[in-house]
Amino acid sequence: MGEAASVRDLLNELRWHPARDPTKARIFYAHRGLREGFAAVRGDEVEEVGSSSFHVGTSTIPFYKVFRITYGEEVLLERAAPSP
Helix, strand or coil: CCCCCCHHHHHHHHHHCCCCCHHHEEEEEECCCCCCCEEEEEHHHCCEECCCEEEECCEEEEHHHEEEEEECCEEEEECCCCCC
16 A cells, blocks of 8 residues: 555455455554553454444544554554554
8 A cells, every 4th residue: 555545445455455464464553541552453353444443342443543554564554643
């Protein structure tokens, strides 16, 4: 995906592109409930991608909280982490 790819586009690519293995992806997002201030999930944990958020288990994570997406050693998205 290009540099201007949105979080939504990247998540959909990781979930549906036949050449991508979602278990190799990590999505990092701001999380105020954790001491570190962030959490990460594997791409295969993403259950649904909406228009402004994605769902993991019982949690809904807004795209604006996502600050990094990696695929193996490749960084697909990197931006300043928002305040948790």
